[in-house]
Amino acid sequence: AQKITQTQPGMFVQEKEAVTLDCTYDTSDQSYGLFWYKQPSSGEMIFLIYQGSYDEQNATEGRYSLNFQKARKSANLVISASQLGDSAMYFCAMRGNSGNTPLVFGKGTRLSVIA
Amino acid sequence: DAGITQSPRYKITETGRQVTLMCHQTWSHSYMFWYRQDLGHGLRLIYYSAAADITDKGEVPDGYVVSRSKTENFPLTLESATRSQTSVYFCASSVGVRTQYFGPGTRLLVL
Numbered sequence: 179a180q181k182i183t184q185t186q187p188g189m190f191v192q193e194k195e196a197v198t199l200d201c202t203y204d205t206s207d208q209s210y211g212l213f214w215y216k217q218p219s220s221g222e223m224i225f226l227i228y229q230g231s232y233d234e235q236n237a238t239e240g241r242y243s244l245n246f247q248k249a250r251k252s253a254n255l256v257i258s259a260s261q262l263g264d265s266a267m268y269f270c271a272m273r274g275n276s277g278n279t280p281l282v283f284g285k286g287t288r289l290s291v292i293a
Numbered sequence: 294d295a296g297i298t299q300s301p302r303y304k305i306t307e308t309g310r311q312v313t314l315m316c317h318q319t320w321s322h323s324y325m326f327w328y329r330q331d332l333g334h335g336l337r338l339i340y341y342s343a344a345a346d347i348t349d350k351g352e353v354p355d356g357y358v359v360s361r362s363k364t365e366n367f368p369l370t371l372e373s374a375t376r377s378q379t380s381v382y383f384c385a386s387s388v389g390v391r392t393q394y395f396g397p398g399t400r401l402l403v404l
Binding site: 211213215221222223225228230269271273280281282283284285286 | 326328333334335336337338341351381383385390391392393394395397398400
């Protein structure tokens, strides 16, 4: 079974600064995938970034990067140059080694960007 | 290019009534999922389906029924709604392992 832990219920960041959202995971699978989703106040779930356990490099997508430390079982999301529109809930999730398996989610971190 | 649509987007019902939440995807993704989102719990899996006529239970399946007669549709039925089923329901689909796409969600209130 997989487990995701997000220890920061809420975070504040100044506009244009970088921020790191923490995510640790637990799994006995050798192959797995880690995801980050953004949920703005409008409620939709927006896919941000994916990291496979065997990917050689940390994933990046525009201002989002994933700091993947396999030995520590952490997959932190880094948002560079924060914008007011980044204020939202952020969820870390993972899937197991069977390909299209369902995701297991953490409880989320609410990020507030301050002007 | 609709992707995943869910209907209704908002629903108010009473305890004991049967409610069906619809999910339709236009990509022909083989895998589809139903999650519910509650404060303090994140998203939890209710049911999922690997293909038409293949479904499996998730973490919180009690009180729910699913069917999948066509690849593109994955309805979720609450057989006899209870107040504890007040939640936001998300449908999702995937074809590869590197992403999972979510619908806009259905907000359900059971009085």
